[in-house]
Amino acid sequence: MKTETNARLSDTGDEGSTGAGVGDAALHDSEGVQWVLQPRGTPARRGPKHFDHSVRKGIRLSDYERFLGADARALKQLFPTGPARLWGATPPSKKDGKAAAVAGRRVGDEVLFYAEKKFIARARILGLVRNQELAEAIWGVDGKQRTWEHIMALGDVVEFDVPAQPILEGLRLGDSLRSLTLVSAEGRARFLHLIDQSAPVGPGSIDPSPCRGAALRRDDVFRALSRLKTHTKDQRPSRHKPITLLWAIGRLAAEQGRMVEWQTFRDEVGPLLRDFGLPDSRVTPEYPFWHLRSSGLWDVEGMEDQKATPTPSKLTAARASAGLSSNAAKVLRRSLARAEAIGLICSKYLGDIDREEVLKRVGLAGYASASGEIPDGGRGGGPVPRRPGTSSQLDRDPRLVESIKVMYEHACQVCGSRVETKYSYYSEAAHIRGLGKPHDGPDQLSNLLCLCPNHHVEFDRLAIYIDEDWAVRRNSTGAVDYQLKRHADHVIEQEHLRYHRGLCGVSDRST
Numbered sequence: 001m002k003t004e005t006n007a008r009l010s011d012t013g014d015e016g017s018t019g020a021g022v023g024d025a026a027l028h029d030s031e032g033v034q035w036v037l038q039p040r041g042t043p044a045r046r047g048p049k050h051f052d053h054s055v056r057k058g059i060r061l062s063d064y065e066r067f068l069g070a071d072a073r074a075l076k077q078l079f080p081t082g083p084a085r086l087w088g089a090t091p092p093s094k095k096d097g098k099a100a101a102v103a104g105r106r107v108g109d110e111v112l113f114y115a116e117k118k119f120i121a122r123a124r125i126l127g128l129v130r131n132q133e134l135a136e137a138i139w140g141v142d143g144k145q146r147t148w149e150h151i152m153a154l155g156d157v158v159e160f161d162v163p164a165q166p167i168l169e170g171l172r173l174g175d176s177l178r179s180l181t182l183v184s185a186e187g188r189a190r191f192l193h194l195i196d197q198s199a200p201v202g203p204g205s206i207d208p209s210p211c212r213g214a215a216l217r218r219d220d221v222f223r224a225l226s227r228l229k230t231h232t233k234d235q236r237p238s239r240h241k242p243i244t245l246l247w248a249i250g251r252l253a254a255e256q257g258r259m260v261e262w263q264t265f266r267d268e269v270g271p272l273l274r275d276f277g278l279p280d281s282r283v284t285p286e287y288p289f290w291h292l293r294s295s296g297l298w299d300v301e302g303m304e305d306q307k308a309t310p311t312p313s314k315l316t317a318a319r320a321s322a323g324l325s326s327n328a329a330k331v332l333r334r335s336l337a338r339a340e341a342i343g344l345i346c347s348k349y350l351g352d353i354d355r356e357e358v359l360k361r362v363g364l365a366g367y368a369s370a371s372g373e374i375p376d377g378g379r380g381g382g383p384v385p386r387r388p389g390t391s392s393q394l395d396r397d398p399r400l401v402e403s404i405k406v407m408y409e410h411a412c413q414v415c416g417s418r419v420e421t422k423y424s425y426y427s428e429a430a431h432i433r434g435l436g437k438p439h440d441g442p443d444q445l446s447n448l449l450c451l452c453p454n455h456h457v458e459f460d461r462l463a464i465y466i467d468e469d470w471a472v473r474r475n476s477t478g479a480v481d482y483q484l485k486r487h488a489d490h491v492i493e494q495e496h497l498r499y500h501r502g503l504c505g506v507s508d509r510s511t
């Protein structure tokens with residue numbers, strides 16, 4: 001089951017690759033966003049002109065129709081409406097860094113354009129094609145009759161001005177960038193903060209819409225979450241990083257500060273690692289404290305960068321602190337993203353431990369069920385009053401509850417069965433996205449299902465979910481159990497089902 005779920009998550013992790021048929025194979029092996037450092041080229045080589053033409057403005061594919069060849073379909077799918085933003089590289093002539101970069105870059109990677117000791121723009125690789133005719137038509141040929149035939153299709157272009165030196169020297173690439181260079185996801189994670197802190201430059205910037213920027217960060221965060229590097233012991237992945245991330249998300253949910261000093265971290269995360277880590281694994285909170293940085297989701301402050309894990313006493317002496325990066329925190333403060341992240345972490349990394357228990361310990365108890373209600377009588381916190389003793393425990397509109405039961409004549413929308421009572425039938429009205437904290441779902445028909453008690457429990461406790469095509473699937477296997485029955489007058493909001501799938505760890509973030 002895990003493989004199915006995971007494969008699906010990473011499939012949807014990269015926008016732009018869908019259906020285009022470019023770079024798909026590379027995508028599946030990738031372990032995180034890499035950097036492709038790309039010199040823009042000097043004026044003598046028409047670098048600024050090319051950049052303005054094919055990246056800043058972008059080309060119209062229709063102007064180049066007869067050069068597109070076999071890539072026509074893929075490129076049109078990548079750029080269905082607006083301009084196509086493209087950049088290319090000449091074929092590498094020898095086995096060097098450039099050859100490695102051309103071969104190793106992947107769809108989803110981030111390109112940093114470099115000029116005059118600065119990084120001047122970033123972009124996302126949406127597709128990779130090799131097309132000599134198209135390259136010649138756009139950029140011409142150089143003195144050796146070569147052209148930029150290794151083409152990157154780019155999205156999410158943002159221009160800025162960032163001094164390149166700290167990044168290049170940090171990566172041991174010298175003080176200026178001479179050639180196309182690939183930087184590992186880990187290397188990128190270490191220096192990403194130097195790029196992201198820089199605000200896009202005003203008038204000249206492209207794609208300034210905040211939505212696009214937000215989508216980009218969200219995509220990055222989920223890609224990183226689904227590709228955490230974990231140590232393995234007896235072929236079982238360590239749970240230290242995922243547990244630490246859940247703890248950090250719990251702090252966000254409780255609106256506590258992002259960065260935490262080492263001693264507090266140790267006192268809070270240490271016991272979690274002891275209780276939920278692999279049996280016999282040593283309790284070493286300094287490992288996730290320090291090494292989560294490689295995920296790109298995590299900041300450590302107060303410590304000089306170094307290869308070895310700092311000892312606890314060094315962390316104490318330095319008063320080091322750590323926490324989610326500001327981008328990750330920004331994304332995970334939003335409710336849908338948070339639900340999806342928690343579902344993802346639990347199902348991908350913590351599948352074999354007691355989800356309810358671990359979520360309770362990190363202050364996220366309500367995320368163990370769709371209703372947000374806590375099975376042992378506790379509660380998720382929050383202002384919504386719950387009546388003790390009733391089956392639904394929430395103040396909600398009784399007329400809605402009645403109308404959904406009447407609409408379906410008490411037949412379960414999953415299995416169709418009706419529970420008979422002496423005088424009538426019995427069914428339950430289930431909220432798809434629970435009312436009150438932490439899910440904050442609306443009390444509306446579009447957020448309600450009529451279910452039998454068994455399927456109500458299975459739906460609420462995330463054993464089953466409903467996919468985009470209304471198939472009722474078993475979370476443990478992905479198998480289709482039933483097709484959801486829907487009354488013609490019952491409009492069910494897909495967004496609520498999506499939220500529920502997020503809790504189940506089977507989100508579809510690409511949409």
Ligand SMILES: [Zn+2]
Nearest residue numbers: 412415452455
């Ligand atoms: Zn049923």
